[in-house]
Amino acid sequence: MKHAFLAVIALILIAWLGSLVGLDYLFGVVFPYLAFAIFLGGFIYRVINWAKSPVPFRIPTTSGQEKSLDWVKQDKLDCPATFWQVVGRMLLEVFAFRSLFKNTKAEIHDGPKLVYGSSKWLWLFGLAFHYCFLIIVLRHMRLFLNPVPAFIGKIEFFDGLFQIGVPVLYQTDLIFVGAVTFLFLRRVLIPQVKYISFAADYFPLFLIFAIAATGILMRYFIRVDIVSIKQLTVGLATFSPAISGDIGSLFYIHLFLVSALLVYFPFSKLMHLGGVFLSPTRNLANNNRMVRHVNPWNDPSIKPHSYAAYEDEFRQFMADADIPLEKELEPEPEPEPAAEEAPAAGAAAETPKPAADAAAETPAEKE
Amino acid sequence: MADTKVDQMSVNVVKEPSMMTGAIPRKEWLDTTVTFKPGNYCYPAKKSIVEYLDKGLPGLFGVPREWTVESDDWKLPENWVEIILQGMRERLDKFRSFKVFMDICVRCGACADKCHFFLGTGDPKNMPVLRAELLRSVYRGNFTKAGKILGSIARGREMTFEVLKEWFMYFYQCTECRRCSVFCPYGIDTAEITMMARELLHLVGVGTNWILEPAANSNRTGNHLGLQPHTFKQNAEFLLDDIEEVTGVRLNSLNFNRKGAEVLFVIPSADVFAEPGIFTFMGYLLIFEHIGLDYTISTYSSEGGNFGSFTNNELMKKLNGKMYAEAKRLGVKWILGGECGHMWRVVHQYMETMNGPPDNLEVPRSPITGTVFENAAAAKMVHISEFTADLIKHNKLKIDKSRNDHRVVTFHDSCNPSRGMGMLEEPRYILQNVCNNFYEMPENTIREQTFCCGSGTGLNTGEIMDLRMRGGLPRANAVKYVEEKHGVNMLSCICAIDRATLLALMEYWNPNVGVCGISELVGNALIMDGEKERDQDLRFEELLGAGQAGESGNNEEGE
Numbered sequence: 001m002k003h004a005f006l007a008v009i010a011l012i013l014i015a016w017l018g019s020l021v022g023l024d025y026l027f028g029v030v031f032p033y034l035a036f037a038i039f040l041g042g043f044i045y046r047v048i049n050w051a052k053s054p055v056p057f058r059i060p061t062t063s064g065q066e067k068s069l070d071w072v073k074q075d076k077l078d079c080p081a082t083f084w085q086v087v088g089r090m091l092l093e094v095f096a097f098r099s100l101f102k103n104t105k106a107e108i109h110d111g112p113k114l115v116y117g118s119s120k121w122l123w124l125f126g127l128a129f130h131y132c133f134l135i136i137v138l139r140h141m142r143l144f145l146n147p148v149p150a151f152i153g154k155i156e157f158f159d160g161l162f163q164i165g166v167p168v169l170y171q172t173d174l175i176f177v178g179a180v181t182f183l184f185l186r187r188v189l190i191p192q193v194k195y196i197s198f199a200a201d202y203f204p205l206f207l208i209f210a211i212a213a214t215g216i217l218m219r220y221f222i223r224v225d226i227v228s229i230k231q232l233t234v235g236l237a238t239f240s241p242a243i244s245g246d247i248g249s250l251f252y253i254h255l256f257l258v259s260a261l262l263v264y265f266p267f268s269k270l271m272h273l274g275g276v277f278l279s280p281t282r283n284l285a286n287n288n289r290m291v292r293h294v295n296p297w298n299d300p301s302i303k304p305h306s307y308a309a310y311e312d313e314f315r316q317f318m319a320d321a322d323i324p325l326e327k328e329l330e331p332e333p334e335p336e337p338a339a340e341e342a343p344a345a346g347a348a349a350e351t352p353k354p355a356a357d358a359a360a361e362t363p364a365e366k367e
Numbered sequence: 368m369a370d371t372k373v374d375q376m377s378v379n380v381v382k383e384p385s386m387m388t389g390a391i392p393r394k395e396w397l398d399t400t401v402t403f404k405p406g407n408y409c410y411p412a413k414k415s416i417v418e419y420l421d422k423g424l425p426g427l428f429g430v431p432r433e434w435t436v437e438s439d440d441w442k443l444p445e446n447w448v449e450i451i452l453q454g455m456r457e458r459l460d461k462f463r464s465f466k467v468f469m470d471i472c473v474r475c476g477a478c479a480d481k482c483h484f485f486l487g488t489g490d491p492k493n494m495p496v497l498r499a500e501l502l503r504s505v506y507r508g509n510f511t512k513a514g515k516i517l518g519s520i521a522r523g524r525e526m527t528f529e530v531l532k533e534w535f536m537y538f539y540q541c542t543e544c545r546r547c548s549v550f551c552p553y554g555i556d557t558a559e560i561t562m563m564a565r566e567l568l569h570l571v572g573v574g575t576n577w578i579l580e581p582a583a584n585s586n587r588t589g590n591h592l593g594l595q596p597h598t599f600k601q602n603a604e605f606l607l608d609d610i611e612e613v614t615g616v617r618l619n620s621l622n623f624n625r626k627g628a629e630v631l632f633v634i635p636s637a638d639v640f641a642e643p644g645i646f647t648f649m650g651y652l653l654i655f656e657h658i659g660l661d662y663t664i665s666t667y668s669s670e671g672g673n674f675g676s677f678t679n680n681e682l683m684k685k686l687n688g689k690m691y692a693e694a695k696r697l698g699v700k701w702i703l704g705g706e707c708g709h710m711w712r713v714v715h716q717y718m719e720t721m722n723g724p725p726d727n728l729e730v731p732r733s734p735i736t737g738t739v740f741e742n743a744a745a746a747k748m749v750h751i752s753e754f755t756a757d758l759i760k761h762n763k764l765k766i767d768k769s770r771n772d773h774r775v776v777t778f779h780d781s782c783n784p785s786r787g788m789g790m791l792e793e794p795r796y797i798l799q800n801v802c803n804n805f806y807e808m809p810e811n812t813i814r815e816q817t818f819c820c821g822s823g824t825g826l827n828t829g830e831i832m833d834l835r836m837r838g839g840l841p842r843a844n845a846v847k848y849v850e851e852k853h854g855v856n857m858l859s860c861i862c863a864i865d866r867a868t869l870l871a872l873m874e875y876w877n878p879n880v881g882v883c884g885i886s887e888l889v890g891n892a893l894i895m896d897g898e899k900e901r902d903q904d905l906r907f908e909e910l911l912g913a914g915q916a917g918e919s920g921n922n923e924e925g926e
Contacts, residue, residue, distance in 0.1 A: 003520050050470075053463040056680075059716055059787075061548040061556060063815040066789030068742045068753055071760060072796075078815065079789040093552070099477075100552045104811055106480040106841075108387050112380045114486060114844045116811035122475060126552075186476075191391045193476040196496050198522045200513075201474050267513060272553055275471030280464045281554035286789055289746035293720045297461055302681055304688030305423070305586045307696055310667050313587075314596050321597035323666060324624045326696075 001188075004202035008210050008257075015256035019249040027252045028232055029241040035259035042266025047274045056295040058288050061281040067290075081287045093282055097127055122186070129179035132172040133208075135159060136215075139170070143230055144237035165220070173216055180209050200269055207261055214254035224248045370406055371833050373875055380840060385489020387480075396491060397504070397519060400529050401536045408436045409539055409575035409828050416579045417572065423586060424681050428579070429572020436535070441528075447571040448526045452509055454567045459510070464559045469506045471553050472499060478547035478557070483819050484540050487837030492537050495547035495557040501533055502564050535573055538564040540834065542823035543677075544782035549815050561824075566679040574678065578825035582674035585686050589669040590636030596623075596666035602639045603648070603664070610649050613907065615899030618656045621664070624697070628663035629734060631694045634705035635672045635863030638884075644866045646905045647706055647884030653893050654755060654886065658735045658763055662703065668693035671710035672863060676717075677825040684721040687713055690748070691725045701731035702748040706884045708862030709823065711750060711790075712783035719746040736761040750784075752861055755889060756793040759800045765894040770901060771802035773911040774857040776888065777849045778807070779842065779869065780817035781862035791815070794861050794885050801892040806853040812845035822868035835868070836875050843876035850877055858882050 018027045064075025077098075080086045092098040105119035138155055142148045160168035184205045187197045218224050228245040235241040264270070277283065285291075311318065311326055319329050371379065384390035392399070417431035434442045444450065459466045478495040480486065485493040492498060500522065507514030507523035514523025524530065543558035568574065581591030588595055594602065600623050611617045622628075634651070638644040655662055668689040675682030694702050704714055719725075728747040731740040738757045740749045758764050778798055784790040791814050798805045812818050820827075821839025849855040858869055858880050869882045891904045902910055 046470075050463060050467050053460055053466045055463045056461060057717055057720055059464065059556070059559070061545055061554055061786055062789030063549050063786070064789060065791045066742070068740075068790070068793065069738070069757055069760070072756075072792045075789075093554075097552055099550055099554065100475075102550055103477050104481075104550075104816075106486055108381055108486065110381055112377050112840065112844065114841055116809070122477060126475070190476065191389070192386060192479045192491070192494060193474070195386070195392065195396065195491050196474045196476060196479075196494065196500065199517075199520050200522070267511075269471060269473045272471040272473050275467050276553045278463065278467050279471075279554040280467075281548055281556045281559075287742075288716050288719065289714075289743040289748065290741065292724055292745050295720050298721065299681070299684075302424070302684050302688070304685055304692050307667050307692065310587075310589065317595055317597040318624075318666070321600050323596050323600060324626065 001197075001199070001202045004199045004206050007199075007203060008206040011207070011257055011260050012210060012253050015253040016249050018256070019252040024243050024247070024252070027256055028243050028247070029236065031259045032236060032255060033241075035262040039262035039265055042263075043271070043274060046266050046271055047278070050275065050278050054296045055280050055284070056297060058284050058286075058293040059280055060284045060286045062286050066286055079286050081285050081290070083285065086283060086285050090277070090283055094276060097123055100126060121182075125179045125182040128175050129183060132176035132179060135172045136170075136176060139172075143233040146230075146234050167219060169220070173212070173219075177209070177212050177216070180205060180212065184209070204261070204264070204268065204270060207257060207264070211254060211257045211261065214250055214257065218250055218254065222248075222250055224251050371836075373836075376833070376836060380487060380489075380837065383489070386491050386494075387486060387489030390489075392491060396497060396500075397522065397524065399492075401532050403437045403532070403536070405437075406831060406833055408536065408831065409577055409826070410830055411436055412574045412576045412579040416576065416583050417574070419583045420579060420586075420682070423685060426570075427679055427681055428569050428574060432572065434572075439528075441531075441573065443528075443531075443571055443573075447531075450570050451505075451526050451531075451567050454570045455506065455510070455563075458563050458566065459506075462559070462563070464556065465563050468499065468555045468560060469503055469510075472496060472503070472555055473553075474500075475552065477550050477552065478555075481547045481550050482557075483542075483544070483546070483821055483841045484834075484838045487821070487840040488540075488834070490540075492533070493540055495541075495551075495555075498537050498541055498557055499555070499560045501530070501537055502560055505530060531568075531571075531573070534564055534568060538568065539575065539826065540838070542782070542819045542821070542826060542838070544819035544823060545786040546782070546816065546818065549786060562680075565677065569678050575825065575828070577828035578674055578677045581825075582678060582682060582686065585670045585672075585674055589665070589667045589689065591670050591672060591674055592636050592640055594636065594640065594669070599623075599636070599639060599666045599669050606639070606645055606649055606652070609645075609905070609907075610652065613903050613905055614653070614895050614901060616656075616895045616897055618652055620656050620660070620662070621652055623664055623666055625663040626697050627699075628697060629661040629700050630663075631668070631690075631697060631699040631702045632662045632664050632705070633668055633671045633690055633702060633710075634664070635707035635710055636670045637672075637863045637867060638705060641867065643870065643881070643883050643887065643906075644863055646887040646890070647866065648886075649905045650884065650886030650888070650890030651705060651751065653890040653895065654758070654764070657765070657893050657895060658758060661734065663697060663699070665693045665697065671704055671707045671714075673710060673713045674825060676709055676713050680717075680721075683713060683717065687718050688722045690714075690718065691722050691728075694725065694747075695727045698727075700729045701743075702728070703731075703751060703754060704748055705751050706861040706863065706886060708781035708783040708864055710783075710863075712787040714746065714748050715788040718748070733757055735763050750790060750793070752790060752793040752797060752885060755886070756796045759797060764889070766801055766889075766892045767894050767901075768801060768803050768892055769912075770891045770904065770910055771888050772804065773904070773908070774802060774883075774888070775804040775806065775853060775855045776802050776857045776859050777846060777853075777855045778805070778813070778885075779820070779846075779858055779860040779865060780813055780815075781860055781865055782817060782819050782823060784861060785815055785817050790861075794859075797885055797889060798859065801888050804853075806849050806855055808845040808849050812841065818842040818845065820862075820865050820868040820872060822872075823864055827864060827868045827871075832871075836872065839868070839872040840876070842869070843872050846873070846880055847877050850880055856880055859885055859888060861885055 062079045064078030067074040067081035076085045100123040103119045104116045159170040414431045504524045513521040541561040548556035584593035585591045638648040675686040730744045731749045818841040822835045873880045
């Protein structure tokens with residue numbers, strides 16, 4: 001955690017110093033372009049890299065009744081059998097975090113007694129976090145587009161519906177900070193989650209928190225030169241960047257942190273954004289027995305131990321037991337069936353009748 | 368039986384310092400190492416077994432040798448680290464699941480308390496997320512920039528002997544049950560990760576005897592018990608005597624390796640060998656006789672279960688290949704499969720891809736009801752519960768439900784049919800039609816949320832009993848709940864491993880609850896032509912109100 005915290009502090013200091021010594025162009029133009037290029041290139045690279053590995057087997061995690069007999073009701077969303085049912089499952093997964101919605105919490109009590117309760121907090125705050133993030137990104141499109149599309153105005157209107165304060169408070173800002181804080185606190189307060197967390201989990205949280213904090217400071221508390229900012233951002237979007245006037249360090253810190261996030265994104269767990277679409281347990285139909293699935297590296301040379309070899313080894317026994325044969329016994333019965341191949345012709349193989357308790361459980365003990 | 372007495376265990380799981388009881392480990396997990404001691408590891412594979420497997424699939428099972436787990440010298444090949452890393456590289460290129468799952472976990476922790484081994488042990492490394500991190504840390508340390516540069520800050524690490532020991536410990540405390548995968552927002556499936564880790568472990572010759580010996584047996588004799596053809600046949604035929612004694616009917620239809628039969632029936636071999644599987648087997652035979660099915664059982668392909676699937680995809684394919692090969696040799700039209708969990712994971716999700724297409728087979732069609740099993744149109748293999756449910760739906764079985772009145776039944780969804788296939792309703796439909804007392808366990812413990820028996824994927828060996836009883840605790844606890852609430856005395860299931868492991872689990876945690884397959888209950892309830900008055904069930908146990916059953920139930924049919 002401390003590494004992650006220090007890294008974010010360092011990023012803030014770098015941007016602050018940079019703006020103090022007048023590296024406006026570097027932090028306002030060069031870094032953002034570079035970051036965006038790395039983000040795009042990195043994201044595409046990662047997805048292609050994943051996609052290069054084939055999906056040899058169709059392994060959906062079935063979470064409901066499969067399609068079987070006509071009169072058995074199939075669970076189309078949790079056990080999809082067709083492409084469109086898979087689309088349904090994926091949409092719910094991506095837009096509603098359906099699997100996380102199923103979350104439970106287990107406790108053990110005297111007895112012993114295990115108790116499972118519903119646990120939807122992570123789902124709720126996770127969903128809030130992601131949707132607020134999306135809305136905030138969309139709102140920021142105002143800075144890059146001229147004229148500002150109408151839908152952005154609508155988003156802003158609904159986001160500020162309660163008309164609190166001047167400038168109007170966006171609910172998403174508040175919820176976003178709350179959600180990030182929740183996600184951080186559960187990492188520190190829940191022992192299990194704390195134990196599994198490390199720098200790569202804290203860093204994005206700190207970074208995003210810092211981005212939100214600097215943004216909120218600029219909007220509500222420390223006014224910056226919004227006209228110059230818009231000039232810069234529209235310039236960036238139209239590939240004719242120009243910086244005029246003194247925008248202020250806060251803006252450069254904010255922008256640099258965003259640039260850092262963009263660079264960090266493709267090389268971190270944040271790629272779950274892309275990965276969720278490629279997860280074979282979710283994006284495949286459970287139609288394994290219905291439709292052939294091809295494994296590109298299937299090795300046809302792997303063949304079962306042949307029946308012929310099996311019969312060769314056991315022909316005498318089979319004949320004695322009246323089991324049909326492919327090749328009848330030689331007139332002169334072979335001596336003993338070949339035993340050299342035998343891994344362990346253990347007692348189990350010879351047991352004449354069901355030895356009930358010995359059971360299938362422990363062949364190893366039958367030595 | 369387990370080393371720890373149940374009274375003591377009941378206290379331990381609640382009071383001992385563990386992550387389940389609120390204790391917080393002092394050390395970061397990267398700084399902890401594992402210590403093997405009797406009871407916490409499975410015995411390594413014998414040299415002769417590895418030699419045998421190595422002949423069929425060279426190089427995949429390491430150098431055959433004798434070694435001991437507790438020793439600090441596992442007699443690994445000199446370049447074992449290289450073998451593991453090269454193996455990882457290959458698998459990252461072969462399995463998208465592996466690659467994506469290594470990269471996208473955000474460690475949200477939703478999976479943490481979903482694992483039965485975590486619930487029963489409280490060991491942090493049994494949280495699915497941390498189990499995956501055991502492998503992921505090596506991935507980061509060797510295959511990602513951040514891990515290479517930042518090392519332990521980015522939780523990247525080198526492949527060391529301590530790491531290998533950790534893998535052997537914890538990838539054999541995962542039963543690939545996929546429960547965590549249901550809750551993961553990205554569908555990360557620990558079963559996939561455990562499968563990869565076990566493939567890697569086998570590459571350097573680290574495997575357990577309880578898995579590899581049955582696998583070798585399956586390859587050679589056709590079944591994991593190593594029953595040779597004549598013994599297999601004798602065992603099965605022996606059960607005809609029991610059936611005759613209970614029902615008064617001598618079944619004529621049981622036959623082996625018969626060419627030209629319509630259906631090849633493949634079972635988990637334990638069903639002809641061990642209680643309570645043998646009662647399930649009797650149930651199958653009674654159903655087939657009742658409807659006059661033209662079937663045969665093969666001694667060559669006498670194992671539905673696939674111990675190869677607990678090692679690597681190659682051996683899984685090799686063992687599974689027998690089913691289609693035998694179906695072709697015998698010239699059957701389609702294959703029917705018995706009650707077995709991981710067999711059905713393989714049959715449903717791998718078989719057709721690995722060993723298909725089975726061009727010589729036809730789309731399965733029930734000769735009794737005419738139902739075409741479109742859901743098996745490509746793989747040509749039908750589950751006995753699908754088949755039986757269809758029979759009941761079409762009123763093709765004469766059933767006297769009251770013959771199961773001495774049973775108060777609950778149903779354990781086996782991991783693989785529920786989360787690797789999606790067969791949830793058929794067994795329930797059958798149960799509702801063959802017994803009067805059927806109660807579900809709490810909803811968080813059944814269907815897609817079902818709990819593993821605690822001993823799947825080749826962990827049902829005697830040397831790790833404590834661990835198994837802990838891993839099975841969530842399942843046992845849910846059974847206890849319905850035992851106390853509804854008087855449940857019979858835990859039914861559709862899995863042969865369950866029939867072996869739940870038996871031990873029930874003996875330990877809920878000694879008054881028995882274990883049975885669904886088909887056993889069907890067998891009890893079936894009214895056979897020419898049967899005598901039934902006063903015992905297939906276990907020779909007295910029916911409730913024996914003597915009057917004939918009057919009350921004779922007319923009850925299907926629905």
